[in-house]
Amino acid sequence: MENKKFLGNLGEDVAALYLKRRGYQIRDRNWRFEHLEIDLVAYKDGLTVFCEIKFRTSAELVATALSKTQTRNLKHAISCYCYAHHINPEKTRLDFLAVEPIGENHFRIKRIERVY
Numbered sequence: 354m355e356n357k358k359f360l361g362n363l364g365e366d367v368a369a370l371y372l373k374r375r376g377y378q379i380r381d382r383n384w385r386f387e388h389l390e391i392d393l394v395a396y397k398d399g400l401t402v403f404c405e406i407k408f409r410t411s412a413e414l415v416a417t418a419l420s421k422t423q424t425r426n427l428k429h430a431i432s433c434y435c436y437a438h439h440i441n442p443e444k445t446r447l448d449f450l451a452v453e454p455i456g457e458n459h460f461r462i463k464r465i466e467r468v469y
Contacts, residue, residue, distance in 0.1 A: 364408030364452040365392055367460045371450070377402065386437070389430035401445045403431050405468075408452045 369379050372395045380401070381394035393404035405419065405427060419427070427447070435442045451463040 364406050367452045368404060368406045368450045368462065369393060371462050371464075372402075372404070381434075384430075384434060386430060386433045389426055389433065391427070391430050391434060394434065399444060401435075401440050403427075403434070403445060403447045405447070405449050406452065407449070 365382060369382065372393070373379065375397075377395040377397045379393060380396050381391065384391045384394060391403050392406040395402045395404060431445065431447065432442070434440070435445065446466065447468040449465040449468055453461045453463065455461050
């Protein structure tokens with residue numbers, strides 16, 4: 354379990370750096386409300402971007418890594434975040450980022466924008 358948490362944190366660190374290098378501000382990491390969680394909340398050009406991060410050792414698509422229940426919970430978490438932070442849901446999007454190790458301290462990011 355510790356290794357899974359370590360890899361998850363590593364994936365989030367890599368994804369946050371990837372987004373920062375593209376001009377995004379990281380607003381929140383691991384935001385929680387009850388049992389719900391959002392991995393990263395980023396902001397750029399008036400748009401709040403919610404990011405689901407998956408660390409993968411193969412090039413599988415990240416969208417297949419979420420069950421229907423997980424997707425429903427993520428959408429609910431985003432609604433709660435928008436409400437709590439007075440964000441217009443029309444100025445948001447959800448991105449998936451898959452972080453894949455390709456060597457020591459080197460990673461490939463597969464990003465799927467506008468999942469919904």
